[in-house]
Amino acid sequence: MRHSGGCHCGNIRVQLELSRPPDQMPLRSCSCSFCRAHGTRTLSDRNGLAEITVADWSLAEKYRFGSRTADYVLCRRCGVYIGAVCETGSGLRAVINTNCLDDRAAFNQPPAAPDYDGETTDVRLSRRATNWMPVTLR
Numbered sequence: 001m002r003h004s005g006g007c008h009c010g011n012i013r014v015q016l017e018l019s020r021p022p023d024q025m026p027l028r029s030c031s032c033s034f035c036r037a038h039g040t041r042t043l044s045d046r047n048g049l050a051e052i053t054v055a056d057w058s059l060a061e062k063y064r065f066g067s068r069t070a071d072y073v074l075c076r077r078c079g080v081y082i083g084a085v086c087e088t089g090s091g092l093r094a095v096i097n098t099n100c101l102d103d104r105a106a107f108n109q110p111p112a113a114p115d116y117d118g119e120t121t122d123v124r125l126s127r128r129a130t131n132w133m134p135v136t137l138r
């Protein structure tokens with residue numbers, strides 16, 4: 001189950017290997033103000049693999065906010081939000097914004113809207129270590 005995508009101008013590319021078909025992938029659109037503003041629909045497949053390739057890092061932003069424990073990767077040139085990356089006890093992990101995938105329409109589960117407000121940083125990092133997907137950044 002391979003999927004690819006990236007930002008609009010082509011500076012950032014994404015490759016995904018997922019363990020189940022897109023119409024069975026749970027999606028999330030959490031209640032934080034960043035997700036509200038971007039209309040994100042994110043996935044994380046702990047049994048999958050993600051690869052984010054950036055042609056020119058001077059045109060990519062690693063935006064941090066809130067607990068400042070994850071990098072929200074955006075293209076500075078075209079503004080597309082790719083996903084969030086976090087260093088955890090089980091290595092580098094990510095969630096990917098399905099809206100940046102070429103076959104975004106195939107991901108048709110209604111997104112859940114969890115509220116992570118009030119979560120401690122320790123709990124947040126261990127949740128990501130378990131639930132976010134392994135990623136390599138290039």
Ligand SMILES: [Zn+2]
Pocket residue numbers: 007008009010011012075076077078079080
């Ligand atoms: Zn771009």
